[in-house]
Amino acid sequence: MTAPDPTPRPEAPPRRRPLWVAAGFLLTGLGVLGLLLPGFPGTVWFVLAAAAFSRGDPRWEAWLLSRPVVGALVRDYRAGLGMPLRAKWIACTCIAVAVAFSLPRIPVLIGQVAWVLVGLAGVAYITMKIPTRRDPPRGA
Structure with missing residues (x-):
């Protein structure tokens, strides 16, 4: 996997900047929901929000990048550092729980099979495609 380009995007034309800023706030709101709701991703929305803000108003x-948790997530993504092992475990567990709880609510067998395959694809992507960042032990 190649590292994402860490260089910011050029600002948009002046009349489009408010739209990019509005998109950034919308995406930030989705990111906050992702931090609060299990099974709903947060980091991807913050990465997209940072990209939108970079085009609208640096x-x-x-x-956004100065926020304690969110800023570190976006900076790590931009640097291609990947996810901490603990975050991978949490993400995969949330996917498994979400699939398990929603599976009985899908009335058609083909839908259930498709839903399990979507969950497995998510777990496979997280475990095999996203680099694992090994943080030093606490206190080290």
Whole structure:
């Protein structure tokens, strides 16, 4: 997997900048929901929000990147560092729980099989395609 390009996007034309800023706030809101709701991703929305803010107003991008948890997630993604092992476990567990709880609510067998395959594809992508960042032990 190649590392994402860490260089910011050029600003959009002046009349489009408010649209990019609005998109950044919408995506930030989805990211906050992702931090609160199990099974709903958060990091991807913050990465997209940072990209939108970089085109609309770099001050909002700097604000997002300065947030304690969110900023580190976006900076790590941009640097191609991957996910911490603990985050991978949490993500895969959330996928498994979401699939298990929703499976009985799907009335058609082919739908159930498709849903399990979607869950397995998500777990496979997280475990095999996203690099694992090994953080140093606490206190080290």
